[in-house]
Amino acid sequence: MKNAMYAAEEQAKGKPASVPRFSASRRNFLLKTGGISFASALVLAASGCTDNDAPNGGSLTPPNTTAIDLGSGDTGILNYAYALEQLEAAFYTQVIATPYSGISDAEKALLTDIRDHEVAHREFFKTALGSKAIVALKVNFSSINFSDRTSVLGTAKAFEDLGVSAYNGAGHLISSPDYLTLAGKIVSVEARHAAYIRDLITPGSFSSNVDSNGLDISAAPTDVLKTAQTFLTSKLDGSHLPS
Amino acid sequence: MNLQNIINEIAEVDPEVYERTSTRRHAFKHWGDFGKKLSLTALPLFFGSVLKKAYGQSTSGIADVLNFALTLEYLEAGFYSSALASTALTFPTADAKAAITTIGGHETAHVNFLKTVISGPLASTPVAQPNVDYTAKGTFPDVFSNYNTFLAVAQTFEDTGVRAYKGQAANVQSNATVLTAALNIHSVEARHASHIRQMRAAAGATVKPWITGNSSGIDSTAVQASYNGEDNVSQGGVTITSLTGVGGNVSANAATESFDEPLAKADVLAIVQPFLV
Numbered sequence: 001m002k003n004a005m006y007a008a009e010e011q012a013k014g015k016p017a018s019v020p021r022f023s024a025s026r027r028n029f030l031l032k033t034g035g036i037s038f039a040s041a042l043v044l045a046a047s048g049c050t051d052n053d054a055p056n057g058g059s060l061t062p063p064n065t066t067a068i069d070l071g072s073g074d075t076g077i078l079n080y081a082y083a084l085e086q087l088e089a090a091f092y093t094q095v096i097a098t099p100y101s102g103i104s105d106a107e108k109a110l111l112t113d114i115r116d117h118e119v120a121h122r123e124f125f126k127t128a129l130g131s132k133a134i135v136a137l138k139v140n141f142s143s144i145n146f147s148d149r150t151s152v153l154g155t156a157k158a159f160e161d162l163g164v165s166a167y168n169g170a171g172h173l174i175s176s177p178d179y180l181t182l183a184g185k186i187v188s189v190e191a192r193h194a195a196y197i198r199d200l201i202t203p204g205s206f207s208s209n210v211d212s213n214g215l216d217i218s219a220a221p222t223d224v225l226k227t228a229q230t231f232l233t234s235k236l237d238g239s240h241l242p243s
Numbered sequence: 244m245n246l247q248n249i250i251n252e253i254a255e256v257d258p259e260v261y262e263r264t265s266t267r268r269h270a271f272k273h274w275g276d277f278g279k280k281l282s283l284t285a286l287p288l289f290f291g292s293v294l295k296k297a298y299g300q301s302t303s304g305i306a307d308v309l310n311f312a313l314t315l316e317y318l319e320a321g322f323y324s325s326a327l328a329s330t331a332l333t334f335p336t337a338d339a340k341a342a343i344t345t346i347g348g349h350e351t352a353h354v355n356f357l358k359t360v361i362s363g364p365l366a367s368t369p370v371a372q373p374n375v376d377y378t379a380k381g382t383f384p385d386v387f388s389n390y391n392t393f394l395a396v397a398q399t400f401e402d403t404g405v406r407a408y409k410g411q412a413a414n415v416q417s418n419a420t421v422l423t424a425a426l427n428i429h430s431v432e433a434r435h436a437s438h439i440r441q442m443r444a445a446a447g448a449t450v451k452p453w454i455t456g457n458s459s460g461i462d463s464t465a466v467q468a469s470y471n472g473e474d475n476v477s478q479g480g481v482t483i484t485s486l487t488g489v490g491g492n493v494s495a496n497a498a499t500e501s502f503d504e505p506l507a508k509a510d511v512l513a514i515v516q517p518f519l520v
Contacts, residue, residue, distance in 0.1 A: 002292050003250050010441075020293075087282055088349075090505050093489070099417045110451065110452070113451065113453070113497070113500065115489065116488060116489060116493065116494065116500075116501070117453070117497060117501035118499035118501075119488055119489055119492045119493065119497075120486065120488065120497050120498060120501040120502075121486055121501060123483075123486035123488070123493065124478060124479075124481055124483060124486065126482050127486060128479055128480075128481055140260070151474075154284075164430050167430075168295075168423065168426040168427055168430060169423070169427070171422055171423060171426045172416075172419035172422050172423050173411065174416075177413035177416055178415050178479065180416060181409065181412060181413055181478075181505055182478060182479050184408075184409040184412045184426070184429065184503075184505065185409065185431070185502040185504065185505070186479065186501070186502060186503075186505050187426070187502055188405050188409065188429060188430060188432075188433035188503040189433075189453060189500070189502065189503055190430075190437065191430035191431075191433035192434070192437040192452045192453045193436050193437075193452070193453075194434065194437075195433070195435075195437035195441075195452065196437050196452040197436040197439050198439065199437075199438060199441055203338055204338050204341055204342050204345070204357055204438075206434050206435075206437060206441075207346075207349065207428045207431060207434045207435065207438070208347065208437040210349060210431050210434070212352065213352050213353075213355075213356040214348075214350070214352030214353045214356060214428065215351035215356070215424065215431065215481035216415055216428070216430040216434070217426060217427070218426065218427055239483055
């Protein structure tokens, strides 16, 4: 669809999709890496734009020759979570901006809640990570039909179940007990979302993915990133994450 | 630095140091081999990591945590099986009864899973099934004859279960397998809580799948202890309500709904005590 690609951060602020505002650090990084003169030139040109510039400025997007390194250790895991929360927040922001046909008041109210939760998660990680935070990701939702309930809820279910499995699978990779508890505080909210979305699609399917031991799914970052990448224009590099 | 001297000193005050590190015994006694492969600066890291594993959480400590979880799972499993067996309890729809059957089945699966882990890999003894009183000594006299009361107690059990597991995550951190299993149970309890809350909403209660502030959405002060503290808006040193949300700062409702809070073991035991006899 036309506006399928957004800078997640700007989208959340209700601004039209426009040229992503590359931070100085990213610009410097690109400059320092050298040999990417084409990309650097475009980035520098793009950085001169303001939010009010042409909304179709996305055509200035540099080729994604450089993947975004999530980092290592607990910082890497937090950036991993930050990336997933950016994806979810951008998705629900679009869902509420262009509600699917036939959406009920109750659905819209609770999906708005979920949007606000994901935005809170995203902003939390961004603030907690500070200077170590990755940039705002560019999402690619071209596979989603936002006017169609089945498409939207199917994607929502995939994102929520993915989020739950990601946090469950990353727990043992976290060193700090405090961060582990923080991840626990978030994952149960994602599970509440997942159950609600699943019930919207098929009443009573809130836990259909649970195995015979009564256990939810956990997934390794490699597998989660593979799925997440299909909804991102930005390229993520999770190769330095703990395993 | 002389690592062997440090190890010897620990062994003097704690003769069990080698036992605590049974799987690492070889590493301790032959740390010199490791030293050849590690740079001098890496040695303290290696040593610290071994000590963390040795003193972080013993196997018996982890079994204690899982026995605590087992008691809660027994409580939940028995609750749903009693409800389904009660001829006085009427489910409004077949779907409602099917959902409770599903949830009860998971709790029974959790009981069996935890017993297996405790008695198998952890080589400990699972606690016995507790004797229970689901009226909480008369607080919920119609728990198995009034659908709304039943759902209110179910919601409280599920939300409390989520908080209980969350509170224990860091206590099983030293065992990656146990931690992941506990997390995989934790999120299932949250799925249950979400669905029970939707069932209550369908039955007319004003409640959402997530917890707003410290509100139970239940007309009884008896359950409030399960929700106290859920109104926390400070996470990891970040005040969530000062973050940029949509059209202003993140609201207090969104800030509290988006993070579930843990409960310490003592708080959970105080909450479930009225249900135990």
